[in-house]
Amino acid sequence: MTDIPAKPAATDLAKTFDPAAIEAKWYAHWEANGLFRPERPDATPFTIVNPPPNVTGSLHIGHALDNTLQDIVIRHERLKGKDALWVVGTDHAGIATQMVVERQLNERQDKRTNYTREQFVDKVWEWKRESGGTITRQLRRLGCSMDWSREQFTMDPHFTRAVVKVFVDLYNEGLIYRDKRLVNWDPGLKTAISDLEVETREIQGKFWHFRYPLADGVTLDDGRDYIVVATTRPETMLADMAVAVNAADDRYTSVIGKHVKLPITGRLIPIVADDHADPELGSGAVKITPGHDFNDFEVGKRAGIAAGDMLNMLDADAKVIQTTDDLIPASYLGLDRFDARKAVVEALRALDLLDYALVEEENDDEGIVSVRKVEKIEDRVIQTPYGDRSGVVIEPWLTDQWYVDAATLAKPAIEAVRSGAIEIVPKTWEKTYFNWMENIQPWCVSRQLWWGHRIPAWFDEDGTIFVAETEEDAQTQAGNRKLIRDEDVLDTWFSSALWPFATLGWPDADALLVNRHYPNDLLVSGFDILFFWNARMAMQGIHFMKEVPWKRMYLHGLVRAADGQKMSKSKGNVVDPLGLIDQYGADALRFFMAAMESQGRDVKMDEKRVEGYRNFATKLWNATRFAMSNGIGASDSVAAPAATLAVNKWIIGEVVETVAALDAAMADLRFDAAANAIYHFVWDQFCDWYLELIKPVLAEDADPAGAAETRAIAGWVLDQILVLLHPFMPFITEELWDALGTRAQPLIVSAWPTPAASVDTEAKAAVEWFVDFTGKLRTAKNELGLPPGQRLACFVGEADQNTALNFTRWAAALTRIARVDVAEGDAPTGASIAIVVGEATYIFPLEGVIDIDAEKARLTKALEAATKEAKSLAGRLSNPAFVEKAKPEAVEKARADHAENSADAERLAAALARLG
Known part of the structure; x- marks a missing residue:
């Protein structure tokens, strides 16, 4: 692809991270410059297709989960240099769309039957042009990097051609037939x-x-x-x-x-x-x-x-x-x-x-x-x-409809999963898939609507059926007898079953596109459409393309309310993802979805966690401001720069391990593990420890060479963070990438990290000693109610050579960060804090620091309260009547409260023990 001119580098960042200020700007830049599918004709293709939302739809929380996961995958593959194509489009949604237009007519005291079929369909197309793009605009707000230049619609002429061909071919093969059977009849919709x-x-x-x-x-x-x-x-x-x-x-x-x-x-x-x-x-x-x-x-x-x-x-x-x-x-x-x-x-x-x-x-x-x-x-x-749309009781009704011989089509799709040609993730869904496919019933594909793909079948006066791609062909078959076309349209699921290959232009378009991007690499969808869409894509794809539609199928759970209940308007517990984006930003919502997506489990909505991930973005924003204020900017190195200081060797090793962890998690589609890996690296290793440890080095006075090395490595590490985090939080990472310095390419089309470095075990051990020492001391201070900045004397018992070396190496940091003064000789008797790090025990006397008796009284009272509450909750949880009859959310809360009080009791007992 040609170089995309980067925007001029910012000289500083605003003090406050404002997601709204950057989201619209960067999305427009990506889309206008064709960055969602850069020209990479020689690159390895990677293809996914979105489950096409209804053209009538608005973004709901399930869409937010589904599309976030897909966007994480496609951005990751794009960063790895693939020709990454994410096919996007909408479904014509026969029933839903016809209802919307009919409702509009009713509001004007008009009705569908006042028009011919053709006139009504024209009105639907008019509605589509004016109002049918709501959800695609909302997907952009979520940050979805879809190839909008090839946006599809299931009623587009090329797609309609594919649908008609499939119907005719299946009919000629005896796999579509007309039969009298029971159907779910909706008397409100009359279909x-x-x-x-x-x-x-x-x-x-x-x-x-x-x-x-x-x-x-x-x-x-x-x-x-x-x-x-x-x-x-x-x-x-x-x-x-x-x-x-x-x-x-x-x-x-x-x-x-x-x-x-x-x-x-x-x-x-x-x-x-x-x-x-x-x-x-x-x-x-x-x-x-x-x-x-x-x-x-x-x-x-x-x-x-x-x-x-x-x-x-x-x-x-x-x-x-x-x-x-x-x-x-x-x-x-x-x-x-x-x-x-x-x-x-x-x-x-x-x-x-x-x-x-x-x-x-x-x-x-x-x-x-x-x-x-x-x-x-x-x-x-x-x-x-x-009926989920009409709200009337469904009637099993005996009528003539068109059916697909699903049992015959299912056999190759069953074998595809058994042979491993299609991998289902998580694997636990295989049993459900086999059970349904092996007991599949004929598939009713006709609907009594005006909006949709009209069935290409004609009847003569005797009721003889003629199926053809055009009326002229049917007329030829009938010998020019008078024909009447079938009034019905096809089930929307019939057309969307062709999505993996009809969106690539089959059967009319350039075969190169189909050959390059079929089969798709991955399908991501909710488990709830496994049979209605996924399985039918498998059947149609294998039958017409002689190959599986995708190599892997990832099934995620549902997004539920915080108490585990299914969201519904009647319960009043529906969460609007756009409202969350307005409040916390798209990046925070996306990261929440990834972090909570654990294979085989539903996602429980938790707005506090969304807020927490907004705070995570703010922490990265502030860390970048600190870096820029200390002369740290964009790196000009793909590989890790040379390092001599232990802290720099350590952080390079942490990058190496984080890249490996992310690669492994993404290969296994463990979105939660991937999010967890980058989160802890950014928050803990980089922000909390590395930036703190390099502050004295950046002063330059003592070691100009060390300061220069540290700036180069800190800039390189920050670049790696932005690339690794980009699939999850694309907006803030692109903004910071741009702010750090002039770039050859925007972040969205940069390269996935290849550190070309290894873990320095000696440096890792040295830094981990300091982190362990400081972390344990902070925990002990917290248990005793001491402020983090409280200075304490530190006595070392039986210090070995490594301990002495660590004290020498970290002398300044121990004073500045750990807030300790190393003391000589033996520790005095009396109340103290004792921590063990490695082989050594460290004593911190408390005489004169706190009122020992008052602290013992406070801790004893708190311990008694926590123990009493834990015991009460344990009694309730051991009562079968409570566990079996109480609401599940009440039982779950009791368990969580019991765990929290038990942990508090253990912590308080440990604190009391410290005081002797």
């Missing part, structure tokens, strides 16, 4: 929807028990002339086609093959044997409505009822219609399904066919025993399916 669009809610309902009379004078062995069935949906009785019992149930073996005569309709239906009926549940007999229940549909097929013969009693609005046998009374026709439910219950009550029990009641005053009927109607919490 079939996928399982993903079904939301299960717990609803308080009823469980009615009815008596179905046996036909032809047949009775059970106990003499009853009826069979009891129970249902939560009485209205479906109008389309019952069988009663199922278990063949092993002795109560019913004599009537298998006999019939019952349905109340209301008078329909004779058979009693069939099927394992679906559980003798242990209810009466052991189950009413079968194959046209309106998914389980019943399978029972009906096993009983020999063809799908085309199954009765349908509802129209698209879920209102009662006449069945093919004309047995539903006219009074029920046109009723809403829930009104029909009430009517059926009342009719069976009037016919005395609501099952009941006889209960004896005795009048205490008169001693008279009476018998009362108690109808068997149970209150029950029912798992009820709702």
Whole structure:
């Protein structure tokens, strides 16, 4: 690529880190200069595709996690010199988008049906041009370095061409067919929807028990002339086609093959044997409505009822219609399904066919025993399916739809994971993947909408189907007979399943792009779309490209509320990522997402931690200001500069180890480990220790050569930090990179660190001695309530040669940083602090420093309180009633409080022991 002119280096930095001041500036600079995909034709390609968000969408916290992880990966690979392509685009979101536009029409007292299909689709495109870019603008705010020059949309002409070709090819191969089956029907939207669009809610309902009379004078062995069935949906009785019992149930073996005569309709239906009926549940007999229940549909097929013969009693609005046998009374026709439910219950009550029990009641005053009927109607919490967008109850509905033979397509995708051609990370998801793929059902891909990819199928007057890429081709197949095109569109998941290769221009574009970037290297997505998107991409990619769509598939968890609950608007616990960016900056939110992303676990939202990572950015900002104020600037060295001072040798070794840790973590997609490695290096090793230790050296008076060396190495280390941290915090790192000096390239396209150095074990041991010594002393001071700056005398017992050397080497730092004065001779008796570092024990007398008796009293009181609270919490946690019945968040808080109080008790006991 050509050199990008860097902005003039800043001479200083503002005192306060302000994320908003730098984010928009740097994103515009990156995008305007094509830095998200620099020209690297000879570099190794690395490709990822984003799970395309709905064009109607806005950035939610799940998007923030998903896209942050992808951006970390792509920025890391770009820094490693790869031809890194992150394909970006949006999904046309058939149902969601049509709803948005229809809602706008309704607000103007208008409706879709006032327009032709073509006119309405034009209105959708108009909406897309005006309002469809919200989420792509928001992804930019997050810092996503996507190749916007190749932004995709699933309704783009080249993508539509791919979708049509795939449908036609699969049809010609016998892998797409039209069939009559049950679907999830949304009466509000009047379309079939996928399982993903079904939301299960717990609803308080009823469980009615009815008596179905046996036909032809047949009775059970106990003499009853009826069979009891129970249902939560009485209205479906109008389309019952069988009663199922278990063949092993002795109560019913004599009537298998006999019939019952349905109340209301008078329909004779058979009693069939099927394992679906559980003798242990209810009466052991189950009413079968194959046209309106998914389980019943399978029972009906096993009983020999063809799908085309199954009765349908509802129209698209879920209102009662006449069945093919004309047995539903006219009074029920046109009723809403829930009104029909009430009517059926009342009719069976009037016919005395609501099952009941006889209960004896005795009048205490008169001693008279009476018998009362108690109808068997149970209150029950029912798992009820709702349309996630329409908010109405979903109806299993028997209708003609288009299906993909998913079982055939799944076999190569299963083998791809078994063979390792696709690696699933974490590996624990493999079992779930295999279980679903090996039991996959036909995939319904038709939707009753106007917005979407219209199915390329035409029908003649006899109902013969002609599938072709164009109407002209279909007309040729039909011999110029009059044709009518299928009204349906394809399921949005069908088109997005082609995302890894159709976004590269397949089948029409330059084959070089497809060959170079297919298969993709990695897919990052939430586990919740493993089947709806990921598995279908695997099936379609292998089938059409003869190769897996990606080599690795990383599945992350969900972002949950702080208490572990799933976020939802109804609970009021939804977190707006844009609000967090406004408050703390994109870098802080991104780092939080990476640090909390632990394989196999959900992310619990914690705004305090986001704030903490903003503070981390501020610490780096201030460290850079300190460096610049001391003459430290951009390094002109890729490899580590030569070092003679122990502190400089040590920090170079820390860089070497941090680079290795980051490389290992990123190779394993351990985002939390990678974030942890760079965080602790920046905060602990660099800011807290290295900058403190080099302050005297930078004074120059005593050692000008050492000061020059230190400036060169400090500048080099700061550069390494900015590069290593850039994938996680791109904005602040680019700003500081620019501020430190003139650069040949912006940070985003610089090179990943190659220190060309090793760890100096002697220097490492020397610095770690000082860090250990100072850290333990600070801890002891804190336990006793001493201020960090309190000076203490230090006595050394049995000092060896190394100890003496360390005291000599760190004399100035011990005085300035550790705040100790090295004393000669033996330590006085009495209360003191004692710490062990290496082989030596160090004594710090406390006489005259603190009031020993008062401190003992304070510590004793605090210890008693912590011990008492810990014991109380331990008792509560050992009580099974609390652990099993309390809210999970209450139990978790009790455990955390117990751990905290136990740790406090140990710390306070240690402090008391120091005082003797």
